[in-house]
Amino acid sequence: MSDLHNEVILPRKFYRDSTKTVARNLLGRTLVSNIDQVLTAGRIVEVEAYLGSGDAAAHSANGPTPRTRIQWGPPGNAYVYLIYGMYCCLNFVTEPEDTPGCVLIRAIKPVLGLEHMKSRRKFPRKVVDIGNGPGKLTQALGISRDHNGADLTRNPLYVSDGSPKKDKEVAVSPRIGIRHAAELPLRFFVRNCEFVTKHAFNRYATGFAD
DNA sequence: AACATGATGATCT
DNA sequence: GATCATCATGTTA
Numbered sequence: 066m067s068d069l070h071n072e073v074i075l076p077r078k079f080y081r082d083s084t085k086t087v088a089r090n091l092l093g094r095t096l097v098s099n100i101d102q103v104l105t106a107g108r109i110v111e112v113e114a115y116l117g118s119g120d121a122a123a124h125s126a127n128g129p130t131p132r133t134r135i136q137w138g139p140p141g142n143a144y145v146y147l148i149y150g151m152y153c154c155l156n157f158v159t160e161p162e163d164t165p166g167c168v169l170i171r172a173i174k175p176v177l178g179l180e181h182m183k184s185r186r187k188f189p190r191k192v193v194d195i196g197n198g199p200g201k202l203t204q205a206l207g208i209s210r211d212h213n214g215a216d217l218t219r220n221p222l223y224v225s226d227g228s229p230k231k232d233k234e235v236a237v238s239p240r241i242g243i244r245h246a247a248e249l250p251l252r253f254f255v256r257n258c259e260f261v262t263k264h265a266f267n268r269y270a271t272g273f274a275d
Numbered sequence: 276a277a278c279a280t281g282a283t284g285a286t287c288t
Numbered sequence: 289g290a291t292c293a294t295c296a297t298g299t300t301a
Binding site: 122123149150152156169171200241 | 294
């Protein structure tokens with residue numbers, strides 16, 4: 066299966082780039098959690114870009130607030146927030162310091178610590194349902210708001226190179242569950258991957274560089 | 276398959 | 289007080 070021993074942690078430089086580029090280049094990378102003495106990991110298969118400017122759907126759209134100020138900090142940190150009173154969403158801060166922007170992690174393919182992830186999500190559960198949703202994968206990996214601001218280049222939460230995807234394997238669609246800027250094609254996911262969230266957009270999505 | 280709904284609370288105007 | 293980048297479960301067909 067997946068042998069993570071030879072994988073290299075992505076450097077901070079990787080995140081100091083346009084949000085859209087970082088989002089697309091995150092597909093296929095390995096998200097590793099070393100939380101609560103448990104090692105778990107998954108391959109990133111679905112993400113969304115939230116731009117720092119010209120994006121009405123972004124949390125950063127109306128300037129920094131206590132919740133969102135991390136986005137104006139250095140890239141390569143986690144932005145974690147509570148949604149609908151019950152779930153946490155994991156984002157990666159992008160762009161140079163003082164420029165907001167982030168990538169929402171929407172789905173992972175579980176690769177390490179499956180039983181631990183299942184029990185965090187509660188039994189019984191199919192493997193596909195462990196991480197096919199932003200609120201699901203944070204549960205499976207043990208991520209909470211305590212990890213807001215976490216440095217993604219080191220424990221307990223980091224991203225390693227994994228197996229990056231070719232343009233032909235990447236599909237694009239509008240983002241899910243937003244009201245504003247609902248038409249922008251800023252959701253990137255692995256084509257024909259069973260671990261992505263279930264949406265009509267999956268059917269007629271086009272490749273990243275068709 | 277598609278759609279509707281309730282749970283639940285921080286955040287911001 | 290309204291909003292919200294969700295999930296699980298229920299109903300309808």
